[in-house]
Amino acid sequence: MNKSLSHRVFTLPYRVRQALHGYLFVLPWIIGFLLFTMLPLVQTFRYSLNKVLVSATGVEQTFIAWENYTHALFTDPTFIELLIEYTVETLVSVPIILIFSMIIALFLNLKLPLKGIFRTIFFLPVVITSGPVIRELVSQGATRVPQIASSPTVVTFVQQLPRALRSPVEYLLTSFILILWFSGVQILIYLASLQKIDRSIYEAAAIDGASAWESFWKITLPSLSTTNIVVAIYTVITLSHFSENKIVRYIYAQTYDIKGGIGYASAMSFLYFAALVLILLIIYLLLAWRAKKA
Amino acid sequence: MSLHSLKNTHLFLAVLRRWQALTGALHSRRDQIRGLLLGTRDRYGLIFSVLVYALLIAIGFVYLYPLLFMLITSLKSPADLLNPMVQWVPSELYFGNYVKAFRVLDYSSTLLASITVSVLPSILQTIICSVIAYGLARYQFPGKNLLFLLILATFIIPPQNTVIPQLLTYRNLGLLGSIWSMLLPALFGQGFRSAIFILIFYQTFLSLPKVLEEAARLDGASELRVFLQVAIPSAMPAYIVSIIFSIVWYWNETYLTTIFLEGGIQTLPMQLSKFVQAYEKLYPPGTVNIFDRLNEAVKLAGTFLNILPLLLMYFVLQKWFVESVERTGITGE
Numbered sequence: 001m002n003k004s005l006s007h008r009v010f011t012l013p014y015r016v017r018q019a020l021h022g023y024l025f026v027l028p029w030i031i032g033f034l035l036f037t038m039l040p041l042v043q044t045f046r047y048s049l050n051k052v053l054v055s056a057t058g059v060e061q062t063f064i065a066w067e068n069y070t071h072a073l074f075t076d077p078t079f080i081e082l083l084i085e086y087t088v089e090t091l092v093s094v095p096i097i098l099i100f101s102m103i104i105a106l107f108l109n110l111k112l113p114l115k116g117i118f119r120t121i122f123f124l125p126v127v128i129t130s131g132p133v134i135r136e137l138v139s140q141g142a143t144r145v146p147q148i149a150s151s152p153t154v155v156t157f158v159q160q161l162p163r164a165l166r167s168p169v170e171y172l173l174t175s176f177i178l179i180l181w182f183s184g185v186q187i188l189i190y191l192a193s194l195q196k197i198d199r200s201i202y203e204a205a206a207i208d209g210a211s212a213w214e215s216f217w218k219i220t221l222p223s224l225s226t227t228n229i230v231v232a233i234y235t236v237i238t239l240s241h242f243s244e245n246k247i248v249r250y251i252y253a254q255t256y257d258i259k260g261g262i263g264y265a266s267a268m269s270f271l272y273f274a275a276l277v278l279i280l281l282i283i284y285l286l287l288a289w290r291a292k293k294a
Numbered sequence: 295m296s297l298h299s300l301k302n303t304h305l306f307l308a309v310l311r312r313w314q315a316l317t318g319a320l321h322s323r324r325d326q327i328r329g330l331l332l333g334t335r336d337r338y339g340l341i342f343s344v345l346v347y348a349l350l351i352a353i354g355f356v357y358l359y360p361l362l363f364m365l366i367t368s369l370k371s372p373a374d375l376l377n378p379m380v381q382w383v384p385s386e387l388y389f390g391n392y393v394k395a396f397r398v399l400d401y402s403s404t405l406l407a408s409i410t411v412s413v414l415p416s417i418l419q420t421i422i423c424s425v426i427a428y429g430l431a432r433y434q435f436p437g438k439n440l441l442f443l444l445i446l447a448t449f450i451i452p453p454q455n456t457v458i459p460q461l462l463t464y465r466n467l468g469l470l471g472s473i474w475s476m477l478l479p480a481l482f483g484q485g486f487r488s489a490i491f492i493l494i495f496y497q498t499f500l501s502l503p504k505v506l507e508e509a510a511r512l513d514g515a516s517e518l519r520v521f522l523q524v525a526i527p528s529a530m531p532a533y534i535v536s537i538i539f540s541i542v543w544y545w546n547e548t549y550l551t552t553i554f555l556e557g558g559i560q561t562l563p564m565q566l567s568k569f570v571q572a573y574e575k576l577y578p579p580g581t582v583n584i585f586d587r588l589n590e591a592v593k594l595a596g597t598f599l600n601i602l603p604l605l606l607m608y609f610v611l612q613k614w615f616v617e618s619v620e621r622t623g624i625t626g627e
Contacts, residue, residue, distance in 0.1 A: 010550055018433050021517050025429020026441060028422055029492075032482020034462065043459035059462060092525055104353070110338065119616050121354045124361075127608045127615070128544030128601040132567040136597040140367070140590050142360040177356055188616065243450055244547035251454050252549075262458055269454040276452060 019232040048266035061263075062274040068267030079268055083275055085167070090239055090279055092168045093179050097235050098228060105190030106220070119191075126184035131243035134178065138244075142177075182238060186231045193227040194220070225291035232283045238278050247272055368392070368595035371511060375591055376497035391595035394586075398573045399565050399596055405603065408545060408562040411555070415476045416540035420533060426483050426505060427495030428521055432507070449489035457553055471558020476544075476551070491536050493604050498532040538607075538614055545604060566600045569593060 012020070048068055050061040066222070072079045103121055108115050120170055197220065205215050239245070251268045254260030313424070338346075366376075371388035395401075430438065439594050460479075469478075483492065510520045517519045526533070546565045555561065565572065572587045608615060 015434070019435035022429045022433025022435035025433065025521075026426050027428045028481070029441075029445070029483035032479065032484040033444060033448065036479045036484040037451065037456055038481060040456035040459035040463075041451065044455050045406075046457065054462070056465065104350075105351055110346065112338075112343070116616075118350050118354055121357055123616050124608065125357065126544075127542055127604050128361075131548040132563045133546075133597055133600055135567070136569075136593055137360045140363070140594060141335055142363040142513045177360060180353070180357060210489075210552075237450060243547075243552075248452075248454065248506065248549070255458065257398075265454070266458065268453065273452055273455055276450070280450065 047263050049113045050263050052262040068264050072268050088249045094235050097183050101186035102190050104187050109194045122187050123184045125181035134244050189231050197223045230286045310513035364594045366590050368598050370591050391591045394592050395596035395599055404560050404562045404565045407559045409562050414543045415480040416537050419480040419540050420536040421490035422483045424495045427492045428499055430497035431496050445489045475554035498529045502528050562600050569596050
């Protein structure tokens, strides 16, 4: 009895031990987060408030407060134009990718022979899309929908459109394949969610006289509401981090530019980050609101 | 009279039955055709199937179009390129573009570099992410929700926001251009898209039954041994999927590799993005004849050589790619 008592004194309670083991497992991530994400993030923010000169001896900083930010927003015409273009393109691409990948996933979820081949094709771009490859394909005109974007009818139609609508439509026409190419992972995520929906719900609905059409709107779509959010976030991030993204390339070019420099590039990175978060927030709120309504 | 009427009724009934049989046959025939075209309860109709296949084939073609375009153009000889009659079928299979692209890309050495730069960080990243995810999935501790939030944040924060201080640090440490600048973040769960892999493993470990691990614990195994000998073997599919995806994403990543490795290791995509300069170095524009000038066929041959290793990997490991999401259960619950 004595022994068991001393034993109890020296062992920590179960919950504390649990917590300690947990922290031990996640410790590498916490260290990594502080060293490779938090610290550089804070440092980049400090750069953004300074004029930064890198020389062989070290980094020279002169504090200029928010000048880099005001310069990016009010003086530099390229940045703000690219930022607007990025926002428009993302807001156009995301719904297209969402709807397209959902439709493809619905098709691939049918019991059709040969669907494996199509699944292989639709996932192929994920494996091969890298910045330089896309750049080559775009510059050779391989990503345009053949014959459509250059046909005279379409060109005149686009010219008739009001200015605000023209650029999204033009973007759609010239990079349609590219937009579709960003749907691979999304199709798989939708497919996996579709397969998780309980078959018996559909059977019950069919017995009650629901058509396939009604089942889709009343059963399938509501069950995909969380998946929509996941897919949308994934899509926005993939598009925004893509190295061929014009704004990413502009910031990168400015980093090594004498006029711009690290300070200015850092300020633009933060503005870009803010725009990205805003887009994510808008899309999230829209989808979450729809999910709640459903 | 009664007999007569009885006979009449009898006749009438016989006719009726005949009629019913006839129309019934017609009806069932019509139903059959209808079922064939529009579908029945347990099979799809012909119209529906044809529509779905037509759509799938059309979209599939649009998907493959850039690849076909690239493959065919890269096989065109300079004469074919100039000939407007030659669109889709080259007059001969010309491999000269590949020979040039092979030399320009310095293929054997950049290929090896690309394999190293993608495989090593991938293995490290996968292992570390699984360790972190195991901690999140199996232990209760305060601050876990905050941790999840921060993991999501690492996925969202654009690389531009963290890359410059990292670059300067690596420069001070003399790690610039070496593989360590890719390995170090991966070692601490901050590799390329580590957040996704942590979430994949988190879902996987959550879906595994706890019973086996509890049993091992009762037998006196330490937490580490439970993880190594019970959890890892049962999560094997997630490991394979994670390594494969990690390799593909690292291979295709050019933003970070250009910044951290430039001047040191030269990967295939990096070399592709400098294709024009590299070509002109090997074949100076003034000195070569018109057929050896840089043209789109050579460029596309280079692009194809760039994706060829991944294509091969994809077709060999196809099942793991396309069934991965179902296997690992990342659908976001």
